[in-house]
Amino acid sequence: MTNILGIAAMAVALVPAPKEQVWREGTCAYVEKDVRYVRDAALPPEGYRLEVTTGGITVASADDAGAFYARKTLKQLAAGDGGRAGARPSRGASGTPRPTIPCCVINDAPAFRWRGFMLDEGRHFFGKETVKGLLDQMADHKLNVFHWHLTEDQGWRIDIPRFPELVKYGSVRPESPMHGCRGTKGDFRGNGQQYGPYFYTADDIREILAYAKERFIMVVPEIEVPGHIRALLAAHPEFACKEGLPRVPCMFNGVQDEVLCAGNDDAIRFMEQVYDEVCTLFPGAYIHIGGDECPKKRWKECPKCQARIKSLGLKDEDELQAWVTRHFTDYLAKKGRRTIGWDEILAGNPGTETIVHNWRKPKYGIEAAEKGHDVVVSGLGMTYFSVPQGVPDDPFTYLSPKMRCSLAKAYSFDPCAGMTDAAKKHVLGAECCMWSECVWNEYDLAFKLWPRACAFAETVWTGGISDAQERVPPAGRDFADFARRMAIHRKRLIAAGVNCAPLE
Numbered sequence: 001m002t003n004i005l006g007i008a009a010m011a012v013a014l015v016p017a018p019k020e021q022v023w024r025e026g027t028c029a030y031v032e033k034d035v036r037y038v039r040d041a042a043l044p045p046e047g048y049r050l051e052v053t054t055g056g057i058t059v060a061s062a063d064d065a066g067a068f069y070a071r072k073t074l075k076q077l078a079a080g081d082g083g084r085a086g087a088r089p090s091r092g093a094s095g096t097p098r099p100t101i102p103c104c105v106i107n108d109a110p111a112f113r114w115r116g117f118m119l120d121e122g123r124h125f126f127g128k129e130t131v132k133g134l135l136d137q138m139a140d141h142k143l144n145v146f147h148w149h150l151t152e153d154q155g156w157r158i159d160i161p162r163f164p165e166l167v168k169y170g171s172v173r174p175e176s177p178m179h180g181c182r183g184t185k186g187d188f189r190g191n192g193q194q195y196g197p198y199f200y201t202a203d204d205i206r207e208i209l210a211y212a213k214e215r216f217i218m219v220v221p222e223i224e225v226p227g228h229i230r231a232l233l234a235a236h237p238e239f240a241c242k243e244g245l246p247r248v249p250c251m252f253n254g255v256q257d258e259v260l261c262a263g264n265d266d267a268i269r270f271m272e273q274v275y276d277e278v279c280t281l282f283p284g285a286y287i288h289i290g291g292d293e294c295p296k297k298r299w300k301e302c303p304k305c306q307a308r309i310k311s312l313g314l315k316d317e318d319e320l321q322a323w324v325t326r327h328f329t330d331y332l333a334k335k336g337r338r339t340i341g342w343d344e345i346l347a348g349n350p351g352t353e354t355i356v357h358n359w360r361k362p363k364y365g366i367e368a369a370e371k372g373h374d375v376v377v378s379g380l381g382m383t384y385f386s387v388p389q390g391v392p393d394d395p396f397t398y399l400s401p402k403m404r405c406s407l408a409k410a411y412s413f414d415p416c417a418g419m420t421d422a423a424k425k426h427v428l429g430a431e432c433c434m435w436s437e438c439v440w441n442e443y444d445l446a447f448k449l450w451p452r453a454c455a456f457a458e459t460v461w462t463g464g465i466s467d468a469q470e471r472v473p474p475a476g477r478d479f480a481d482f483a484r485r486m487a488i489h490r491k492r493l494i495a496a497g498v499n500c501a502p503l504e
């Protein structure tokens with residue numbers, strides 16, 4: 001396993017840690033064009049073998065992604081501790097300083113194939129440049145799924161030219177809660193500032209998709225149904241159960257009673273057409289359909305929804321939601337797409353072809369995997385970096401200021417915790433999430449995301465079960481070692497202009 005020889009190698013701080021690393025005496029000057037890349041079909045997908053000798057650098061991989069991740073490792077090795085120590089520059093023929101890399105052999109491959117980051121742009125819109133910066137940082141940390149939460153109660157962020165009213169009404173709200181986050185329905189004080197119109201055009205999306213593809217990142221758009229759609233209902237109030245909804249997205253936070261009328265055929269047909277357009281824009285294999293936090297209050301009162309329950313012979317409103325999930329899963333399957341939904345969809349026993357995105361208690365992820373669903377795991381207390389890290393003098397506001405997810409807690413995350421071996425086989429991977437009720441700009445966002453997302457990246461790339469779970473750490477995952485590397489890696493993030501929060 002890990003073998004660190006000599007003091008120079010102690011300055012090496014790879015994040016996420018590779019699976020196996022052996023350090024040797026000597027160094028090699030790093031010149032990207034002189035790196036030798038070879039193919040080795042025997043290596044695992046996305047994996048690589050990196051060999052640095054005094055004579056040169058060789059990278060072997062089975063695929064382009066593996067070579068890409070080897071370059072990311074080389075970049076960190078060459079950066080040392082951000083240019084101040086560690087990698088001592090040598091001089092090339094022209095006298096220009098060149099970084100050097102300690103001699104080593106690194107064998108590396110990801111523990112999980114779904115290594116995601118979710119960005120909520122419904123509550124707050126960050127824009128193309130911030131998203132591209134995040135994609136760069138994801139790639140640097142070997143994350144490969146960008147889950148793009150584009151529709152919410154508070155904003156609709158994707159232009160669907162066939163339905164221009166979606167962004168006309170859905171992408172602009174008259175105001176936002178004062179202090180960023182303290183507004184709930186019963187206690188709403190607005191800041192008096194119009195927010196929007198903010199949305200992505202088809203050209204913007206194509207640009208982001210191309211940028212992501214170059215970095216081996218898959219983009220999974222999330223278009224929520226049947227809840228969290230007040231912004232859609234602002235554009236099309238005819239698709240709500242209740243008449244007379246205001247033609248503006250929701251201004252306050254929290255779970256909304258107003259959802260899509262599941263008994264209205266026109267509403268179902270409309271969503272199909274929205275997904276048609278989303279599939280045209282997004283070529284990826286997966287579409288996230290949300291499905292979380294859908295109160296059944298309106299469905300219980302709505303004659304159309306009740307008529308649907310009766311005509312389909314459903315037991316209750318939970319089964320009506322399952323019908324909605326199954327309807328869009330089947331619809332999207334015909335278009336060659338696989339759906340993923342938040343774990344509330346389990347209540348109605350959807351078909352196992354739907355991937356379940358666990359976000360509440362781990363028991364729902366375990367239940368889903370045991371029922372045969374593939375599972376992506378996020379943990380409200382472990383991978384939701386919209387809650388405070390708990391560092392002193394944190395200048396930013398939070399939706400749940402009393403909750404905590406420390407760096408050590410984030411590092412202790414294990415997507416497979418509590419699962420049987422059979423259930424573990426269904427875990428595709430995990431996602432860390434940035435909900436943006438209280439995130440106002442890229443500095444705020446970066447402070448909340450980093451360094452915890454570095455810890456997350458290690459949990460999904462390096463894998464293993466952390467000490468915090470009091471289990472044997474098969475990949476040598478150890479928080480003290482992570483903290484040592486992270487202290488160095490944080491300097492690199494700061495040097496790159498990323499507003500990384502302090503460690504604890």
Ligand SMILES: [Zn+2]
Pocket residue numbers: 240241260261262263264298299302303304305
């Ligand atoms: Zn209804």
